Amino acid sequence: MTDTDIATTKTQLDVEHIKQDFPLLSKGFHGESIAYLDSAASSQRPTCVIDAMSGYYNYSHANVHRGVYKLAEEADRLYENARITTGKFVGAPDPAREIVFTKNATEAINLIAYSWGMHRLSEGDVVVVTEIEHHANLVPWIMLHKERGIELRVIPMRDDYLLDLDNLEEIVDGAKLVACTLMSNVLGTIPPFKKIADAAHSAGAIVVADGAQLVPHAHVDVKELDCDFLAFSGHKMLGPTGIGVLWGKAELLDSIPPFIGGGGMILDVKFEGIVPAEIPTRFEAGTPPIAEAVGLTAAIEYLDNIGMNNIFHHDAELTAYTIDSLKNTFGRDITIMGPDTTENRGGVISLALKDIHPHDLAQVLDESNVCIRAGHHCAKPLMRRLGTSATARASFYLYNDTSDADRLIEALSKAASIFG
Amino acid sequence: MSSSGLEDLYREIILDHYRNPRNRGSMEVPPSQRVEAYNPLCGDEVIVYLLEKNGVLEDVRIEGQGCSISQSSASLMSAAVKGKTIEETRQIISDFKKLMSIHESKLEDGTDDAQMDIDMDAMGELAALQGVVRFPVRIKCAILAWNALAQGLDEISGSSPDEPRQVEK
Numbered sequence: 001m002t003d004t005d006i007a008t009t010k011t012q013l014d015v016e017h018i019k020q021d022f023p024l025l026s027k028g029f030h031g032e033s034i035a036y037l038d039s040a041a042s043s044q045r046p047t048c049v050i051d052a053m054s055g056y057y058n059y060s061h062a063n064v065h066r067g068v069y070k071l072a073e074e075a076d077r078l079y080e081n082a083r084i085t086t087g088k089f090v091g092a093p094d095p096a097r098e099i100v101f102t103k104n105a106t107e108a109i110n111l112i113a114y115s116w117g118m119h120r121l122s123e124g125d126v127v128v129v130t131e132i133e134h135h136a137n138l139v140p141w142i143m144l145h146k147e148r149g150i151e152l153r154v155i156p157m158r159d160d161y162l163l164d165l166d167n168l169e170e171i172v173d174g175a176k177l178v179a180c181t182l183m184s185n186v187l188g189t190i191p192p193f194k195k196i197a198d199a200a201h202s203a204g205a206i207v208v209a210d211g212a213q214l215v216p217h218a219h220v221d222v223k224e225l226d227c228d229f230l231a232f233s234g235h236k237m238l239g240p241t242g243i244g245v246l247w248g249k250a251e252l253l254d255s256i257p258p259f260i261g262g263g264g265m266i267l268d269v270k271f272e273g274i275v276p277a278e279i280p281t282r283f284e285a286g287t288p289p290i291a292e293a294v295g296l297t298a299a300i301e302y303l304d305n306i307g308m309n310n311i312f313h314h315d316a317e318l319t320a321y322t323i324d325s326l327k328n329t330f331g332r333d334i335t336i337m338g339p340d341t342t343e344n345r346g347g348v349i350s351l352a353l354k355d356i357h358p359h360d361l362a363q364v365l366d367e368s369n370v371c372i373r374a375g376h377h378c379a380k381p382l383m384r385r386l387g388t389s390a391t392a393r394a395s396f397y398l399y400n401d402t403s404d405a406d407r408l409i410e411a412l413s414k415a416a417s418i419f420g
Numbered sequence: 421m422s423s424s425g426l427e428d429l430y431r432e433i434i435l436d437h438y439r440n441p442r443n444r445g446s447m448e449v450p451p452s453q454r455v456e457a458y459n460p461l462c463g464d465e466v467i468v469y470l471l472e473k474n475g476v477l478e479d480v481r482i483e484g485q486g487c488s489i490s491q492s493s494a495s496l497m498s499a500a501v502k503g504k505t506i507e508e509t510r511q512i513i514s515d516f517k518k519l520m521s522i523h524e525s526k527l528e529d530g531t532d533d534a535q536m537d538i539d540m541d542a543m544g545e546l547a548a549l550q551g552v553v554r555f556p557v558r559i560k561c562a563i564l565a566w567n568a569l570a571q572g573l574d575e576i577s578g579s580s581p582d583e584p585r586q587v588e589k
Contacts, residue, residue, distance in 0.1 A: 357487040359464075360430075363555065367426045376463060389463025389485070418430055419488070 011307065013314045015401040018306070021046035025399050034369040035404040040185050040213060040348050040395035041373050042235045045299065049238060052298035053291045063287055065264055075290060082293035083280070089300045090211075090230060091221030092247050100246040100253070100283040101293055105212040106136040108231035108246035109179070111283060112208055113140035115256040116229075117177070123149035126175040128205070130155040130163055130191065131385055132184040135378040137210040137231075141179060155180070155196070157385055161187045161339050168199045175205040182214035182225075186377045186391065187338040188319070188348035190214065197226045206252065212236060217315055217346055217397070219308040228252055234292060239299035243292035246283070253279040260285040311398050315347030318396050322349060322405040329409050333416065337386055347396035350377075353412055356419045358392040364418060368411035370404075428551030429558070430488065433496075437545075438488040443498035445481045447471055452479070453575050457568035464490040464561055468498075468568040472576045475505050482565070489549075489558050494565035496546050506573055513570050515539065516546060520559050 019025045022044045028034060036044060062072040064079045080096070087095020102108045117140075121127070127141050127150050145152045153171050158164045161184075172178055178200035183190045197207045209227040211220055216237030222230050229252070234243040258265050258276050262285035268275040276282045303311065320342050326334050330353060337350040353361060358374035365372055372394045376383045383389055394408055446454075447469040457466045464486030471479040480498040484491065497516075501509045515538045540547055552562045 359487040359558075359561070360489075363429065363558065364426065383463075389465075418426075419435070 010313050011310045013306065013310055013398055015314075015399060018399050021048065021302075022399055023047065029369065032369050034371060035400075035407040036371050037394040037396065037400065037404060037408060038371050038373050039216075039236070039397035039400075040393065042241070043216065043238050043397055044399065045235075045238045045240065045295070046302055048302055049240065049295045049298045053240060053295040056291050056294040061290070064290055065281070078297075079288065079290050079293050082297040085297045085300050086245055086293075087247065089304070090215065090232075090245075090247055091223050093223065094250050097250050097279050098247055098253065100248070100280040101288050102244040102246055102283075103242060103289070104235075104244035105210065105231045105233040106244070108244045109136055109208065109210065110140050111246055111259045112229050112231075112248075113144055115259045115283070116206075116252070117141075117144050117150075118148065119257060121148050121150050121176055124151060126151045126153055128153045128155060128172050128175045128178040128200070130180050131157040132163070132187060132189060132191075132382050133179070133181055133379065134185050134210065134212065135380070136212065137179050137181060137208070138381065154381075157189075157382070161189050161337065162344060163189070163191045163196075165192070165195065168196065169203075172196075172200050172203045172205060175200065175203055177208060178205045179208040179210065181210040181212075182220065183217070183346045183348075184338075184379075184382075185213050185348060186350050186379050186382055186393065188345040188350075189339055190344045190346055192344075193225055193227070201226070213346065213348070216303075217308075218312040222247055234296045234299065237296075237299055238302060239296035240289075240292045243289040243296055245296075250279065253283070258282050258285070262286045264288075306398060312346075314398060315396050316342040318400060318402065318405060319345065319347045319349065321402055322394070322396075322408065325405060325409050326351065326412075329413065330416070337391055348393060349395070350391040350393045352388070352391065353416060354419065356415055358390040360419065361392045361412070361415050364415035365408070365411040368407060368414065370407050370411045372408070425551070425554045429555055431548045431551060433545050433548040434488065434492040437492035437495035437499075441482065441491060441495040443479075443481050443495070443502060444483070445469075446483055447479060447481050452481075453572045455568040455572040455575070457564045457571075459486070459490070459560060459564055464564055466490060466494045466565040466568055468494070468565060468572055470569070470572045470576065472506065475507075477501055477504055477506070477509060486564075487558075487561055489552060489561040490564050493549055493562045496549065497565050497569060500544065500546055501569065506576065509569070509573060512542075512546075513566055513573075515543060516549075516566055517563070519543065519546070519550060520553060520563055522550075522553055 024044055060074050062075045064076050083099045084095045087099040092098045129141055131154055144150050156164045180196050200207045206228040208229045211230050211232040215232040228249050230247040232245050235241040265277050265282050265285040266274050267277050333354050335352040339345040362372055362374035372392055374392045375390050452469045452471040455468050465484040467483040469481040480502045482494045482498050518538050549562050552558050
């Protein structure tokens, strides 16, 4: 995402209309209207995604890659079409070869850690992460530290919840790989990824982007980011669970061995050894998530139709509105753990109200059918940095509007009175 | 989707024990036993110190941090078992766990058999935690301190001296 993209056309989202595409949001949970503010954990999905998947299962299902009959060809076509659609969505230069479908973003990052990391890294090699990463982009590297003896360096966070890049060049000096989120799932912080990628490349490192949070909410282009790998998940971007995406530069993917072994990922098998398949099927052992790929295609078409820049602006406006309301309503009683601007942050608000424990907050909010998440958000090192064990987090998407934010504030007031 | 559930969960006794926890603090180890219990998912933490003499829990202290349910339950527990014998304490633990396993639907009808042979009068203030069963996710919060207590008793009795002292619920 670049500044020029942000500056281009903005169309206000018609949220009332959008909600109609999501039965849970238009008809309610057991008949009660809910404010769903947990899309950073998992989004809801529009009916068109479910229809696409059930249409596939009802009329087009066969296994891919092996059949000669028309039905199997149709399944093949749908699955490979999903690859093209997904690749184009993130600006992949060669979508047919560069998109690997995985189980989720976590598996996509693990694929890099194993197929690239286990073969390219040895004792003493340096991998750089940041202090604001989700466990998905931390644990695989910490495991490599244990198993391969690599050195793990950390780009720290400043007190204003942005990354401290003062010593960036020193930190990435001599690194083989730099892994950074495009947006924090706790703070909403959007790091200056291109700057980090440039420094990493100058140092000779490859760059991994964890796009699980930003890809669903903004225009993301792998060429503009200048990353070497990008990982993201289907279920956070209106698609189904059970599918994740790894984009990698073709020459990089082509240079690394398989991750998981099995059917579909080989050219030949003898008892003495295997000949792996070409990319991307080399990385897709076993029957892939075909229906999920069909659903993801429908989700991407839905998002494209609304426009990623419009979604990003919608999130930003709603976030600004909510932060203002929180401060006006609760004053010094509210702490917002995230950047104070909307330029470098997305629609995720981690907050603390007085000293009410996040789980108590979430419990009281649930009574008003306001769904937020409370916990460490799979970012324990960041929690330690914040000096807490958990936060309460509200996160927005294209189907949220100011009425959801108002319900959040009202329910927080109720919690404040119970624990006052 | 109950409307009265929240008042049931956050009863005044519970909020009182949360705001003014009883028996807060630590004790020297030994002579006391120290057991930690964590909820790795939400970060609740309870540390229980037990001082036993001649089969009686002479003193109980609680440290830790977490949500109102985990911390108030620890406080209520300390008040309930302090001065009790090991056997009496085991009975209270057993009754409390029964209380936490009563199905929500049985709570509604309030019949005697719904209480599953628990002497509710003997439960005293602990009965205030009954409302937690309406919120299954929070039962783990309520039971955290009790798991630590149970392990502490086992260690005092020497029935599992080699077991690690950390409990995860």
